[in-house]
Amino acid sequence: METRKTVRLILRPWALTDAEAVYEQARNPKIGAMCGWHPHASVSESREIIEHILHKPHSFAICLEDNQAIGSIGLLFQDDSNLPLSDHEAEIGYWLGEVFWGKGYTTEAVQSIVAYAFEELSLVRLWAGAYQKNIPSQRVLEKCGFYPHHTEERFFSKPTGETHRAVIYVLEKA
C-alpha cells in the first residue's frame, strides 16, 4: 500500500508515532459520536487503536503537507464491515479533526480513495453508512458521486453497542 497524494493532502499508512496527533483529534466526542465509537481517553489508547485497528492494509492517515495526521480514511471488507458486502465491494469510512472541517479536505480524500478502490483494487462497488443526522458526511458522499440506497433503522456500532438510523450510500464503478 503506497502513500497517495492529492492536491492538498498526503494519505499514508499509519505509524505508532501518530498516537499524539490522533489523541489530539479523537478525544473530541463529536467525532466518535458520528462514527460509533467512544472518544479516545488517552494517548496510550490512541496508540492501541493505531496498532490494532488503524494500522492495516487500505487504511490511511490523512495528513497535510507537514505529514501530521489530521484524520483517518479507509476501506472495510467483508470480514470487518457491518454491511453485507459481496466480493469486490468495500465500505468506506473516514473522520477528520474538527479544526480542519469545512475546507473540502474529506471530499478530496474520499475522491482519492474511490480511485484507489476502483483502479488499483479493482472493486466494483463502494458502500458507506452515515447517521441520518450527519448531514456533513452525507454531503461529502454526494459530492463524490455516491447516492442514497436505503435507510437502515438499526445500524449497529460494535464499539458502543448502540444503534442509529443511518442512510446507506452506494457508488458503482463507472
Ligand SMILES: CC(C)(COP(=O)(O)OP(=O)(O)OC[C@H]1O[C@@H](n2cnc3c(N)ncnc32)[C@H](O)[C@@H]1OP(=O)(O)O)[C@@H](O)C(=O)NCCC(=O)NCCS
Ligand atoms: C463528516 C466529516 C468527515 C466532513 O469533513 P470535511 O472535511 O469538513 O468535509 P468537506 O469540507 O469535504 O465537506 C463538508 C460538506 O458538508 C457541509 N456542511 C457542514 N456542516 C453542515 C451542516 N450543518 N448542514 C449542512 N451542510 C453542512 C459543508 O458545507 C460541505 O458541503 P459543501 O461543499 O457543499 O459546502 C467531518 O465533519 C467529521 O469528521 N465529522 C465527524 C466524524 C464523521 O462524521 N465521520 C463520518 C462518519 S459516516
